[in-house]
Structures are given as C-alpha cells and as structure tokens.
Amino acid sequence: MTQIGIIGTGSMGGMLVRSFVGSGAARPDAILASNRTAAKLQALAVETGIGIGRDNREVAGHADVVFLCVRPSEVKDVLRELEDKLSPEKLLVSIAAGVLLEDLQAWTEARVVRVIPALTSEVLKGASLVAFGDRATPSDRETVLSLLNAIGRAVEVEEEDFEALTLLTSCGPAFIAALMEELAGAAVRQGGVRPDLADLLVKETLIGTAGLLEESDVGRLIARVATPGGITEKGVAVIRERGPGMFDEMMRAALGEEE
Numbered sequence: 720m721t722q723i724g725i726i727g728t729g730s731m732g733g734m735l736v737r738s739f740v741g742s743g744a745a746r747p748d749a750i751l752a753s754n755r756t757a758a759k760l761q762a763l764a765v766e767t768g769i770g771i772g773r774d775n776r777e778v779a780g781h782a783d784v785v786f787l788c789v790r791p792s793e794v795k796d797v798l799r800e801l802e803d804k805l806s807p808e809k810l811l812v813s814i815a816a817g818v819l820l821e822d823l824q825a826w827t828e829a830r831v832v833r834v835i836p837a838l839t840s841e842v843l844k845g846a847s848l849v850a851f852g853d854r855a856t857p858s859d860r861e862t863v864l865s866l867l868n869a870i871g872r873a874v875e876v877e878e879e880d881f882e883a884l885t886l887l888t889s890c891g892p893a894f895i896a897a898l899m900e901e902l903a904g905a906a907v908r909q910g911g912v913r914p915d916l917a918d919l920l921v922k923e924t925l926i927g928t929a930g931l932l933e934e935s936d937v938g939r940l941i942a943r944v945a946t947p948g949g950i951t952e953k954g955v956a957v958i959r960e961r962g963p964g965m966f967d968e969m970m971r972a973a974l975g976e977e978e
C-alpha cells in the first residue's frame with residue numbers, strides 16, 4: 720500500500736486529506752500528516768482517522784509520496800529541512816503555485832511533480848492540473864493520476880501554461896460564484912426580485928446546470944435553452960456582445976498584465 724505524506728494541513732492540504740479518504744483513494748492508515756500548528760492537524764486526524772506525524776521529517780521519512788501543501792514562500796525552507804529525507808526513492812508532489820519544477824528539482828533529490836488542485840475536489844469534481852518533472856517515472860505518473868482522478872479529473876498540461884489555466888480551475892469557482900452574484904443582483908434591480916430568493920434560485924440553477932453539463936457540452940446546452948427568437952436568446956446575445964471585453968479585462972487583471 721502506497722504510504723502518503725501530507726505536509727501542511729491548511730485549506731488545500733486538509734481538502735486533499737478529506738477527499739483522498741472520502742473517495743476511498745487512500746485508506747486513513749496510509750496517510751501520515753504534519754502541520755506547523757498542531758491543533759489544526761489534531762482536528763483533521765480526529766475527523767478523518769489519518770495518522771499524526773511527529774514533524775515534517777518523520778512524515779517525509781515514512782511516506783512514499785509526499786504532498787507538500789505549504790505556502791509558496793515556505794517551500795524552499797521546508798525542502799531544506801527535509802534534504803536528507805527526500806531521497807531519489809521518494810516522490811514529491813508540490814501544490815505550491817508559482818514554484819517551478821526546475822527549482823523544486825534543484826532543491827531536492829526526490830522525483831518531483833507539480834499539481835494545482837482546486838477546491839472543487841472537496842466534492843470530488845473539477846480539474847487538477849499536473850506537470851511531471853524530468854525524474855518522474857511512468858509508475859509515478861500512474862500513482863499521481865490515479866489519486867487525482869479519484870477526487871476529480873487530472874489534466875496533464877505544460878508547466879508554462881499553469882498560470883493561465885489556474886484561472887479556469889482553482890480560481891474558477893470564485894469567478895463563477897461572482898457571476899452568480901451579478902446575475903442575482905440584476906434580477907433584484909431589474910425585476911424587483913427579493914435578494915434571498917434571487918440568490919437561492921441562481922444557486923439551484925447553477926447546480927442543475929452543472930448536472931446537465933455532465934452529459935452535454937456548453938454549446939449544446941445553450942442551444943437547448945435559448946430557443947430562436949425567445950427571451951433567453953436575447954440575453955445570451957448581450958453576454959456574447961459584452962462578455963469578451965469584460966472577461967479579457969478580468970484575465971489581464973488576474974495575470975497582472977498592464978493595460
């Protein structure tokens with residue numbers, strides 16, 4: 720049984736533990752975790768049944784696959800602390816945004832993979848982005864893809880595309896939720912709908928739309944709802960006219976590009 724280590728049980732590390740255990744991708748007794756603040760890890764261990772490591776070094780020494788889930792600014796220090804523990808026999812999976820494979824491979828002797836998970840994996844949906852380092856083996860690929868496919872869909876991409884693709888995956892739920900706020904807000908302003916009712920209806924519609932998309936694609940779904948000459952078609956036309964400008968601006972802002 721592959722032994723999994725999780726270093727850093729914050730928002731994303733905690734989500735990975737819950738999803739691996741909840742999906743059955745890993746047994747709780749195959750997961751050992753460590754965290755800077757003990758109380759947070761203690762609560763997660765009580766909730767999920769995973770093991771509590773004495774410290775990062777014990778977790779790295781014990782595990783075959785180590786998920787490093789600390790903030791990007793903390794990655795280098797943690798890898799320095801684990802220098803003798805992360806040998807070439809170990810597989811390191813870093814989820815830190817913006818920390819390149821090239822740097823990770825220079826800071827550790829372990830085989831390295833970069834993954835950008837999304838919060839949607841908490842409900843075993845959504846996409847994780849994956850890029851393998853030069854030292855990763857076909858068996859590493861199988862291990863990582865099988866774990867991630869159990870908690871959503873793993874999509875292997877070029878590392879250089881991570882930043883733009885992250886806007887669609889990790890940031891996506893917040894963008895889509897912000898659009899829902901705007902849709903509900905317009906119904907309140909233009910249609911006099913009660914705000915709580917507008918929020919409820921938009922949320923239920925989004926959940927239903929996601930369900931329909933399991934069996935369809937975006938274009939076909941629009942065509943099914945927007946009958947020619949109907950009210951939906953008029954609304955879709957406005958989105959298609961104004962949407963590109965707004966979304967291009969949003970992408971430029973998120974990617975930090977100057978106007």
Ligand SMILES: NC(=O)c1ccc[n+]([C@@H]2O[C@H](COP(=O)([O-])OP(=O)(O)OC[C@H]3O[C@@H](n4cnc5c(N)ncnc54)[C@H](OP(=O)(O)O)[C@@H]3O)[C@@H](O)[C@H]2O)c1
Nearest residue numbers: 727728729730731754755756788789790791814815816889
């Ligand atoms: N948030 C997202 O949607 C998202 C998406 C994709 C990727 N990521 C990446 O995921 C990583 C974690 O983000 P997050 O949102 O989960 O942050 P977070 O909630 O702050 O979690 C980081 C965790 O690391 C622990 N930690 C810090 N230094 C440590 C050390 N030296 N040893 C052991 N544990 C240590 C922290 O412990 P304490 O309990 O003491 O704070 C905290 O629990 C980041 O690198 C980020 O780029 C995040």
